[in-house]
Amino acid sequence: MRLYKSSKEKKISLSKLFSKWHLLKKDLTSPTKSTNSTNLASLPTTSTISSSKQKSFKLAKRISGSGSSTPLSPISDSINLLIASTDGETIMDQKYDANDKFRYIEGRRYHNVKRSRYYLPNDEKELELSHKIHKFTRGIWQSNFSSPIQEQLMKGGVRVLDVGCGSGSWIIDMAKQYPNCHFTAVDMSPLISRDSQPENVRFYEEDIIDGLSFPNETFHYVHMQNMTAAFSESEWHTAIRELERVLKRGGYIELMEYELTLHNDGPISKLLFSSFVTDLKSRGMASTIYQEMVQLLTANQRFSRITKLQVSAPFGKWAGKFGKEMAEVLFTSFRSFKTKISNILGLEPQEFDDMLETWSEEIDEYKPYWIAYRWWAQKV
Numbered sequence: 412m413r414l415y416k417s418s419k420e421k422k423i424s425l426s427k428l429f430s431k432w433h434l435l436k437k438d439l440t441s442p443t444k445s446t447n448s449t450n451l452a453s454l455p456t457t458s459t460i461s462s463s464k465q466k467s468f469k470l471a472k473r474i475s476g477s478g479s480s481t482p483l484s485p486i487s488d489s490i491n492l493l494i495a496s497t498d499g500e501t502i503m504d505q506k507y508d509a510n511d512k513f514r515y516i517e518g519r520r521y522h523n524v525k526r527s528r529y530y531l532p533n534d535e536k537e538l539e540l541s542h543k544i545h546k547f548t549r550g551i552w553q554s555n556f557s558s559p560i561q562e563q564l565m566k567g568g569v570r571v572l573d574v575g576c577g578s579g580s581w582i583i584d585m586a587k588q589y590p591n592c593h594f595t596a597v598d599m600s601p602l603i604s605r606d607s608q609p610e611n612v613r614f615y616e617e618d619i620i621d622g623l624s625f626p627n628e629t630f631h632y633v634h635m636q637n638m639t640a641a642f643s644e645s646e647w648h649t650a651i652r653e654l655e656r657v658l659k660r661g662g663y664i665e666l667m668e669y670e671l672t673l674h675n676d677g678p679i680s681k682l683l684f685s686s687f688v689t690d691l692k693s694r695g696m697a698s699t700i701y702q703e704m705v706q707l708l709t710a711n712q713r714f715s716r717i718t719k720l721q722v723s724a725p726f727g728k729w730a731g732k733f734g735k736e737m738a739e740v741l742f743t744s745f746r747s748f749k750t751k752i753s754n755i756l757g758l759e760p761q762e763f764d765d766m767l768e769t770w771s772e773e774i775d776e777y778k779p780y781w782i783a784y785r786w787w788a789q790k791v
Contacts, residue, residue, distance in 0.1 A: 536743070538578050543740050544637070545580035548667070550733040551724045551783060555585055558663040558787040560632050567591030572657065574598075574619050574635040574650070579612070581636070586612045595630070597623065619650050628659045636667035644697040647707060655713050658790045664714065665787040668701050669724065674780050677773040679766055683745055686755045690748075701784050714788035725780035738774060742767060 549555055563569050569592040573582040576596035586594045586609040594611055599618040608614065617623055620642075633654045642650060654664055671688055673680050691698040700707075708714050726737040745752065745767060753763045 536747070540740050540743060541578035542580050543736050545578070545584070547724070547726075547733045547737040547740070548636070548783065549584070551722050552785070555581060555588070556634065556665055556787075557718075557720055557785045558632065558665045560663050563631065564589045564592055569593070569631045570629060571595065572597070572625075572630040572633045572654075574623075574633070574654065575638050575641065576614070577637075579608075579614065581634070582612055583609060595625075619653050620646050623653055623657055625657045627656055629657045631659055631662045632665070633658050633662070634665050637669070639668050639671060639698060639700055640691060640696060642697060642700070643695040644700070644703075647697055647700055647703075648710075651707050651711055655711055655790060660790055662790050663787055664708075664790065665785065666704060667783065667785045668704070670701055670782040670784070671698050674723075674782070675777050676779045677770075677777040679770040679773050680777070680779055682756060682766070683752065683770065686752045687748070689755060690751060704784070704786050708786060708788050713790055715791045717788040718786065720785045720787075722783050723780045724783045725778065727774040727778065729775050729778050730780075738771075742771070 560569070564571075567589070569589070571582075571585065571592060571594045573585075573594070573596045576582050576598045579596055582594050582596040586592075590609075590611060592611065593613075594609075595613050595615065597615045597617040597619065599616065615624070635650070635654065638650070651664075658664055671684060671691075673684060676684070688698045697703070705717055705719055708717050724737075726734045726741065728735045728738065730737075749760070749763055752758070753760065756763075758766070
């Protein structure tokens, strides 16, 4: 596979790419410095690594360039591509009205909740991805939950709330497993197909940051997961308070999030995930909230028995069926962010495609994995 067609193309935009990469590294290391931030200067020489690793290193170094320090505008200026501020604004040649329920950008459907920072798509493609992520998450944990609520669920009569339900995969799975319990799911823009809704599930369009419509102490068990790309740190405090409000005394709260940095990651993995984290930070998202979750729960002062669990989450063909499916999810997700990440890294469309193609080889060589976390606590 040739990454570029000619030696001239190998040198494309090196100073521009290097400058943007240095802005990206500066953003990632200030002031919430990540221990996994990329240092391409410290990467081993290609003479000491395998051919597939050499390909990754060469491509990453092409992207990082050769040392120019040409000043550029802040990264945030070029990556806020999905945020609208005025009615009828044209974004990426797509027009929408502030009163519309959805907006459409480059062929993908998004929510149109102006206040929300959440920017992932809301369409059939995302529905399919959400189902796969649920299967992957359930597979690595070997369960849908870790709270000590199993016995009560088996007896029946338990009222369960899932916030940020998305496709509804988790709540539908639970509703089928525990048919004698009552399940409620909320999302500001749910993906769920009402045709697949079990009788013991109810879905509501609500935003937890605006406050839920349920009375105090309604539920025995409240659940929320995969919301790192949805909340700022202050919004996390708001969400935890609201979950505590609707939770009965003696009931359980459970949260699940992935760490957004990889372990055993190669140079392309570093570029892709660093770009994603940079974009989250530019929107005010708390990308390292997993480091603060115990403190968030403790600060509420209404929770006891606060418990933190973690598990490795490998992905790629080397990691079996679920790992292969999760790799496909990531490839599809990054393709949907093509314009965004290309703007961050200063890549041409073909360069981005080359990078993803090489990344598939890199994953099988490096065998990367995430860390997934669960936290549960009991309300007193």
